[in-house]
Amino acid sequence: MPLPKSLLSQIRERAQYHCEYCHYPERLSTAPLSVDHIQPRSLGGTDEIENLALACRRCNERRYNFTYGADPQTELETPLFNPRTQTWSDHFTWSSDGLCIIGLTPIGRATCQRMDLMDLNDDRRPDKFIQESRKQWLQGGFHPPNDDSQQNE
Numbered sequence: 001m002p003l004p005k006s007l008l009s010q011i012r013e014r015a016q017y018h019c020e021y022c023h024y025p026e027r028l029s030t031a032p033l034s035v036d037h038i039q040p041r042s043l044g045g046t047d048e049i050e051n052l053a054l055a056c057r058r059c060n061e062r063r064y065n066f067t068y069g070a071d072p073q074t075e076l077e078t079p080l081f082n083p084r085t086q087t088w089s090d091h092f093t094w095s096s097d098g099l100c101i102i103g104l105t106p107i108g109r110a111t112c113q114r115m116d117l118m119d120l121n122d123d124r125r126p127d128k129f130i131q132e133s134r135k136q137w138l139q140g141g142f143h144p145p146n147d148d149s150q151q152n153e
Protein backbone atom coordinates (compact mmCIF):
# COMPACT_ATOMS: atom_id res chain seq x y z
CA MET A 1 0.00 0.00 0.00
CA PRO A 2 1.40 3.45 -0.85
CA LEU A 3 2.29 5.70 2.07
CA PRO A 4 -0.26 8.45 2.84
CA LYS A 5 0.57 11.84 1.31
CA SER A 6 0.70 13.52 4.72
CA LEU A 7 3.32 11.01 5.89
CA LEU A 8 5.36 11.59 2.72
CA SER A 9 5.27 15.34 3.35
CA GLN A 10 6.48 14.84 6.92
CA ILE A 11 9.34 12.59 5.75
CA ARG A 12 10.43 15.06 3.06
CA GLU A 13 10.29 18.03 5.40
CA ARG A 14 12.14 16.20 8.19
CA ALA A 15 14.94 15.36 5.71
CA GLN A 16 15.00 18.97 4.53
CA TYR A 17 14.42 17.67 0.99
CA HIS A 18 17.76 15.85 0.76
CA CYS A 19 18.60 12.19 0.41
CA GLU A 20 19.45 11.24 3.98
CA TYR A 21 22.40 9.12 2.81
CA CYS A 22 24.20 11.02 0.03
CA HIS A 23 22.50 14.41 0.56
CA TYR A 24 21.32 14.61 -3.02
CA PRO A 25 19.00 17.65 -3.09
CA GLU A 26 15.44 16.91 -4.15
CA ARG A 27 15.18 20.25 -5.93
CA LEU A 28 17.64 18.93 -8.55
CA SER A 29 15.40 15.96 -9.21
CA THR A 30 12.57 15.86 -11.68
CA ALA A 31 10.57 13.69 -9.27
CA PRO A 32 10.17 13.53 -5.49
CA LEU A 33 12.82 11.42 -3.74
CA SER A 34 11.82 7.93 -2.68
CA VAL A 35 11.25 6.57 0.80
CA ASP A 36 13.65 4.02 2.23
CA HIS A 37 12.66 1.53 4.94
CA ILE A 38 15.61 1.55 7.34
CA GLN A 39 14.59 -1.87 8.60
CA PRO A 40 13.42 -3.36 5.29
CA ARG A 41 9.83 -4.52 5.06
CA SER A 42 11.16 -7.93 3.98
CA LEU A 43 12.87 -8.14 7.40
CA GLY A 44 9.84 -7.03 9.39
CA GLY A 45 10.26 -3.26 9.07
CA THR A 46 7.12 -1.16 9.37
CA ASP A 47 5.74 1.97 7.71
CA GLU A 48 6.15 3.90 10.98
CA ILE A 49 7.80 7.26 10.39
CA GLU A 50 10.71 6.30 12.65
CA ASN A 51 11.55 3.47 10.22
CA LEU A 52 11.49 5.68 7.14
CA ALA A 53 14.10 7.88 5.48
CA LEU A 54 14.10 10.04 2.39
CA ALA A 55 16.49 8.54 -0.15
CA CYS A 56 17.42 9.15 -3.75
CA ARG A 57 16.75 6.30 -6.13
CA ARG A 58 20.46 5.54 -6.39
CA CYS A 59 20.88 5.10 -2.61
CA ASN A 60 17.59 3.27 -2.23
CA GLU A 61 18.53 0.75 -4.90
CA ARG A 62 22.02 0.22 -3.56
CA ARG A 63 20.85 -0.25 0.02
CA TYR A 64 18.25 -2.74 -1.19
CA ASN A 65 17.48 -4.83 1.92
CA PHE A 66 20.93 -4.68 3.49
CA THR A 67 21.22 -3.53 7.08
CA TYR A 68 24.90 -4.45 7.51
CA GLY A 69 28.05 -3.94 5.49
CA ALA A 70 31.74 -4.67 5.91
CA ASP A 71 34.04 -1.94 7.17
CA PRO A 72 36.76 -2.03 4.49
CA GLN A 73 39.44 -1.24 7.09
CA THR A 74 38.67 -4.15 9.39
CA GLU A 75 36.47 -6.41 7.23
CA LEU A 76 34.09 -6.59 10.20
CA GLU A 77 30.33 -6.62 9.59
CA THR A 78 28.92 -3.31 10.80
CA PRO A 79 25.39 -1.90 10.89
CA LEU A 80 24.70 0.62 8.14
CA PHE A 81 24.08 4.28 8.93
CA ASN A 82 20.67 4.92 10.47
CA PRO A 83 19.51 8.49 9.81
CA ARG A 84 16.89 8.22 12.57
CA THR A 85 19.28 7.46 15.40
CA GLN A 86 22.62 8.75 14.09
CA THR A 87 23.98 12.07 12.83
CA TRP A 88 25.39 12.18 9.30
CA SER A 89 28.36 14.39 10.17
CA ASP A 90 29.45 12.00 12.95
CA HIS A 91 29.98 9.27 10.36
CA PHE A 92 30.70 11.03 7.06
CA THR A 93 32.38 14.08 5.65
CA TRP A 94 32.87 15.61 2.23
CA SER A 95 36.22 15.49 0.47
CA SER A 96 37.85 18.92 0.26
CA ASP A 97 36.66 19.32 -3.34
CA GLY A 98 33.10 18.48 -2.25
CA LEU A 99 32.78 15.62 -4.75
CA CYS A 100 33.17 12.52 -2.58
CA ILE A 101 31.67 11.29 0.66
CA ILE A 102 34.25 9.87 3.06
CA GLY A 103 33.32 7.46 5.84
CA LEU A 104 34.81 8.53 9.19
CA THR A 105 33.77 5.59 11.36
CA PRO A 106 33.19 1.85 10.86
CA ILE A 107 29.50 2.67 10.24
CA GLY A 108 30.39 5.44 7.82
CA ARG A 109 32.93 3.32 5.93
CA ALA A 110 30.66 0.27 5.76
CA THR A 111 27.78 2.43 4.52
CA CYS A 112 29.97 4.12 1.91
CA GLN A 113 31.12 0.75 0.68
CA ARG A 114 27.69 -0.89 0.67
CA MET A 115 25.95 2.07 -0.93
CA ASP A 116 28.83 3.04 -3.16
CA LEU A 117 28.85 6.61 -1.84
CA MET A 118 32.57 7.16 -2.26
CA ASP A 119 32.80 7.15 -6.02
CA LEU A 120 36.54 6.60 -5.76
CA ASN A 121 38.71 5.96 -8.76
CA ASP A 122 38.12 2.29 -8.60
CA ASP A 123 37.56 -0.22 -11.31
CA ARG A 124 34.00 -0.93 -10.24
CA ARG A 125 32.92 2.56 -11.20
CA PRO A 126 34.49 3.60 -14.47
CA ASP A 127 31.73 6.17 -14.96
CA LYS A 128 32.00 9.25 -12.81
CA PHE A 129 28.42 10.23 -13.24
CA ILE A 130 27.68 11.34 -9.68
CA GLN A 131 30.92 13.32 -9.43
CA GLU A 132 30.16 15.10 -12.68
CA SER A 133 26.71 15.92 -11.31
CA ARG A 134 28.17 17.24 -8.06
CA LYS A 135 30.58 19.45 -10.02
CA GLN A 136 27.58 21.04 -11.71
CA TRP A 137 25.77 21.41 -8.37
CA LEU A 138 28.85 23.06 -6.83
CA GLN A 139 28.95 25.56 -9.67
CA GLY A 140 25.26 26.23 -9.18
CA GLY A 141 25.68 26.73 -5.42
CA PHE A 142 23.46 23.75 -4.57
CA HIS A 143 26.18 21.65 -2.99
CA PRO A 144 27.44 20.59 -0.52
CA PRO A 145 24.45 21.08 1.76
CA ASN A 146 24.94 22.73 5.12
CA ASP A 147 25.40 19.58 7.17
CA ASP A 148 24.93 21.42 10.45
CA SER A 149 21.29 21.80 9.53
CA GLN A 150 21.03 18.03 9.08
CA GLN A 151 21.53 17.25 12.77
CA ASN A 152 18.97 14.98 14.32
CA GLU A 153 17.43 15.96 17.59
Ligand SMILES: [Zn+2]
Binding pocket: 019, 020, 021, 022, 023, 024, 055, 056, 057, 058, 059, 060
Ligand atom coordinates in the same frame (compact mmCIF):
# COMPACT_ATOMS: atom_id res chain seq x y z
ZN1 LIG B 1 21.29 9.33 -2.08
